Every structure is written in structure tokens, then in C-alpha cells.
Amino acid sequence: MKTSLKQTQMSNWKEGRKILLGVTGGIAAYKIPGLVRLIKKSNCEAEIILTNSARNFVAPMALETLAGRGVWSDENFDASIPHIKLTQWADVFVIAPCTANSLAKVARGIADNLLTSAAVAATCPLLIFPAMNENMYANKATQENIKILLDHGVKIIEPSDGALACGVSGKGRMPEPDEIMLEIFKALHPVHDMTGKKVLVTAGPTHEYLDPVRFISNPSSGKMGAAMARAAWYRGAEVKVIAGPVEINSYGFDVVHVTSASEMLEAVRENSAWADYIVKAAAVGDYRARSFEPQKIKREHKEFLTLELERNPDIAAEVGKLKRPGQILIGFAAETQNVSANAREKLARKNLDYILANDVAAEGSGFATDTNTLRLIPKDINKAEKIFSGLKEDIACEVWSDVVSL
Ligand SMILES: Cc1cc2nc3c(=O)[nH]c(=O)nc-3n(C[C@H](O)[C@H](O)[C@H](O)COP(=O)(O)O)c2cc1C
Structure with missing residues (x-):
């Protein structure tokens, strides 16, 4: 045919x-x-x-x-x-x-x-x-x-x-x-060049609970991760998504739902050896409450509330350490300033092969929008950087075209 x-x-x-x-x-x-x-x-x-x-x-x-x-x-x-x-x-x-x-x-x-x-x-x-x-x-x-x-x-x-x-x-x-x-x-889809390949994608935010009813999070919708997952599936890849607490159209994917950064790290550790490509699109919370209050924190008699936070594990860096030969790691850098320089620093520190730098402060870009502007920065300095702008699902197709052909 x-x-x-x-x-x-x-x-x-x-x-x-x-x-x-x-x-x-x-x-x-x-x-x-x-x-x-x-x-x-x-x-x-x-x-x-x-x-x-x-x-x-x-x-x-x-x-x-x-x-x-x-x-x-x-x-x-x-x-x-x-x-x-x-x-x-x-x-x-x-x-x-x-x-x-x-x-x-x-x-x-x-x-x-x-x-x-x-x-x-x-x-x-x-x-x-x-x-x-x-x-x-x-x-x-x-x-x-x-x-x-x-x-x-x-x-x-x-x-x-x-x-x-x-x-x-x-x-x-x-x-x-x-x-x-x-x-x-x-x-x-014009090509099915990822047939036989396994793709692990993390998507969405994490929720770090302070008490049973309150959490710290961010506005990530999981759309960029879902778009990367779907675009790989269209090309024939087997796809597993580790998703924070957001709705993802999971048709054709194996989805593992997690809540906190620690749970996401655990799920990534369990699945990372399986994958040929790992896409770290989740907006993982950098901090969590140092101690979880088992009962709802009451507001009565408290004009000010001081929270003590502790740093969450760096999932991308952990995956970078576990990386096996031939595995390709793609990270995202959500930045509000010095986007390119900060992204390059992360690329090296986390042992990534590519980083997609995202100016989340720019109009129509970043969290919870259908559109985005991303700069694809390869580890290999001989390869050109590229800027993609448009619908997240179109950008995801373009990114895979670049990564797979390279
Ligand atoms: C109420 C009813 C429901 C039917 N549902 C199905 C069905 O879901 N799948 C199926 O293979 N055949 C079903 N059939 C049988 C087909 O309609 C029948 O084999 C028919 O000859 C199919 O013709 P076609 O393949 O040319 O459309 C059903 C028949 C009836 C009367």
C-alpha cells in the first residue's frame, strides 16, 4: 500500500x-x-x-x-x-x-x-x-x-x-x-519512523500537600507533555506517560498518575530503563512542606503563617545519572529571564541531550495555553538551535522530526 x-x-x-x-x-x-x-x-x-x-x-x-x-x-x-x-x-x-x-x-x-x-x-x-x-x-x-x-x-x-x-x-x-x-x-501521519521505539513522558504539575486540603503547585496543564506523547504515538512509538494531577487523553498510552514530586521520581525510576527517549515535560515543584500537617491548618488566631519548605529531588538530574548508552533525554526549561543561558546551564548539569527552553513570561507561551514558543537546544554544539512557535501539538511534531532525524 x-x-x-x-x-x-x-x-x-x-x-x-x-x-x-x-x-x-x-x-x-x-x-x-x-x-x-x-x-x-x-x-x-x-x-x-x-x-x-x-x-x-x-x-x-x-x-x-x-x-x-x-x-x-x-x-x-x-x-x-x-x-x-x-x-x-x-x-x-x-x-x-x-x-x-x-x-x-x-x-x-x-x-x-x-x-x-x-x-x-x-x-x-x-x-x-x-x-x-x-x-x-x-x-x-x-x-x-x-x-x-x-x-x-x-x-x-x-x-x-x-x-x-x-x-x-x-x-x-x-x-x-x-x-x-x-x-x-x-x-x-506522513512517517512512522518511531515504530518499535519506547517513549517515556512526564507531564503536568505536582501537588505538594501542606495539610489534607492545601497544596503548593503551579499552573501547568500537562498540554505540552501530552502533545509530545501524542506526536510520538502518531509516529508509531509505544508511549508511557507519568502524569501529575491533570487530565490527559490517555487513549493509546499507558498512564501512571502521581501527585507529588517524590511519587513522580519513584515512577520515573521504575520506568526509565524501559525507555529509548525520556521527555521531562512535567513542571515538578521545586519545594515541598518540610513537615506535613495531618490535620487542616486552622486560620483562627493566626495573622501570619510561616511555612518551612524543603527542596524536592531534581528528577531530570536523577534521570541524567541513570542514563544508559543510546538513551536520549529531553528536558524543558521554564524560565522568565536569561532563557537561553539558563537552559544551556541546565542541559549540561542534568546530562540532557536536548533542552526545550520556554519563556513562560512571553505572551501565548508556557503554562496552560494551547500555543508555545520553544527554543530547541541540542547538547552537541555543532547542531543548530531551532525556534518553534505555534500550537503545542504542531511544535511537538516538529521537535520529534528534528530529534529523530538527528
Ligand atoms: C439488530 C442487529 C444488530 C447487529 N449488530 C451487528 C454487529 O454489531 N456486528 C456485526 O458484525 N453484525 C451485526 N449484525 C449482523 C449484520 O447486520 C449482518 O451480518 C449483515 O448482513 C451485515 O451486512 P453488511 O456487512 O453488508 O453491513 C446485527 C444484526 C442485527 C439484526
Whole structure:
């Protein structure tokens, strides 16, 4: 199968992509209007093919309204050869949900309707989301068909365990539309050059509790770490995230949640040997309360409250000490002054390979924003420094392009 759009600019590789969406007659088709909305919201185009059976599960008019164009079905399977034209148009062909029946047909090259004919004709990447009752999924014939498709280079997204429409709980659930969208973007990513690589990312703030109800922290949202993690996942890496107390879209990642800097250090120590790349994007608190008050500190009769703080462990420096040959360490430096000089000093002191210097005082940069401006400083002084500005998720793609190619 052809790798689509190798020459796509990394910063806009998601925009305007052409998604051919095949919908078959499974109950999970009720989720498809939500998916079409997300495709449109992402500024991508969708052409939709329904099997006759799918029309019983999702109304063509709902999909036409959301897609802003007509949908295709066997009624249009005529001399205009839509099965060829649609697959030539598409950057990716997604079948969601895919019934046991359609899966079997595509695996065996049976082209007896518009959707299966298009699947047999497709030269773009084919992404299939099987969804069915757990016994149908476990059936030997279905499993053999999946194996055939995998051998043919088709990407199959395993259904998850959960409540199924047939009233039982088991393996057969189609992912939610936002998760399908992530898989589509992964399939569309211009390169998968981190396949087989393991990436450990720390993200978010830490909370250092003073008493049971109060903590010291910072405004980190975890967005930059999450963007680095997602961008590595799009490129094919296996990703583990150690996250402070923030919400991270964890689809496709293994996430370890921690609260304090000490817990984060412990989790990093446990996982650091596993990783080929370690990205230290968490905003770890530098200090914690010297003593934790087991009862809530009362305000009565206290005009002033003095806190005694002690220094937290330096996680990046600890990881630097544990670094094994070939492992790449990427740190972040959030600074408000002398950004470059301070970042260079950290790079050397913490045994990092790269540091991303971040002027958190600059407009639209730093904590809790969707945008950032970062200076990528390599340890190797023969390599050029680069400045990236824009959406955090776009910057993350550019950073990996640089780090992986170097
Ligand atoms: C109410 C109902 C729900 C169904 N749900 C599924 C399903 O989730 N997955 C599946 O593989 N088949 C399911 N089927 C069976 C398919 O609809 C049937 O195999 C059909 O022939 C599929 O046609 P298609 O693959 O051309 O869309 C269901 C059938 C009915 C009546």
C-alpha cells in the first residue's frame, strides 16, 4: 500500500485530508454521526459509503447533513465506477464499524457491493474497526480473517472490552469517535519512523500537600507533555506517560498518575530503563512542606503563617545519572529571564541531550495555553538551535522530526 503524502508539511499534516468512511450494518453505527462531526471539525473531508444493512442502523440523511454532501450506497454503484474514483480520491479508507460479514468479504476479496468493492480496489491505507458480539469476534473464522487482513498490511483496531449492545459485556466494542479520530490521524501521519521505539513522558504539575486540603503547585496543564506523547504515538512509538494531577487523553498510552514530586521520581525510576527517549515535560515543584500537617491548618488566631519548605529531588538530574548508552533525554526549561543561558546551564548539569527552553513570561507561551514558543537546544554544539512557535501539538511534531532525524 502506498504511504500517503510523504511530502506533507509536518505542521499541517492533519488539515484537508480526505477520509473515505465505510459504514456497515452493526449496532455501533450509531456512533458514526459523532465521528463525521469530528472529521468536519478537524477540517478534513469525508465521503461516506453505507452498506444496505448499515442504512438500518444510521440514517443516511443525518450523515449527509453532517458531511455536507451526499452519501454513497449500492443505489449509486453504477457505470460511473464510484468504487474506483472514491478510493483514488482518498488519503485513507476507514471501515467503522466493520461487521463480521464485511470483514470476511474484505479479507477474501469478495467485492459484491460498493463498500467491499472499494475495499478491494483501495491502494490507500485501509483502517478497519471490527465491532460485534464477543462470540462473533472470538469465532475462528473471524480471527482467521483478521489474520489475513493483517498479513495484507491492513490496520485492524482491536475492539475493546465493555458493555455490548446485545446485553452482555465482552470484547467487541468499537472505540469512541474521538479515539477513532486519533487512529485516523495516526494512519495519516506522513512517517512512522518511531515504530518499535519506547517513549517515556512526564507531564503536568505536582501537588505538594501542606495539610489534607492545601497544596503548593503551579499552573501547568500537562498540554505540552501530552502533545509530545501524542506526536510520538502518531509516529508509531509505544508511549508511557507519568502524569501529575491533570487530565490527559490517555487513549493509546499507558498512564501512571502521581501527585507529588517524590511519587513522580519513584515512577520515573521504575520506568526509565524501559525507555529509548525520556521527555521531562512535567513542571515538578521545586519545594515541598518540610513537615506535613495531618490535620487542616486552622486560620483562627493566626495573622501570619510561616511555612518551612524543603527542596524536592531534581528528577531530570536523577534521570541524567541513570542514563544508559543510546538513551536520549529531553528536558524543558521554564524560565522568565536569561532563557537561553539558563537552559544551556541546565542541559549540561542534568546530562540532557536536548533542552526545550520556554519563556513562560512571553505572551501565548508556557503554562496552560494551547500555543508555545520553544527554543530547541541540542547538547552537541555543532547542531543548530531551532525556534518553534505555534500550537503545542504542531511544535511537538516538529521537535520529534528534528530529534529523530538527528
Ligand atoms: C439488530 C442487529 C444488530 C447487529 N449488530 C451487528 C454487529 O454489531 N456486528 C456485526 O458484525 N453484525 C451485526 N449484525 C449482523 C449484520 O447486520 C449482518 O451480518 C449483515 O448482513 C451485515 O451486512 P453488511 O456487512 O453488508 O453491513 C446485527 C444484526 C442485527 C439484526
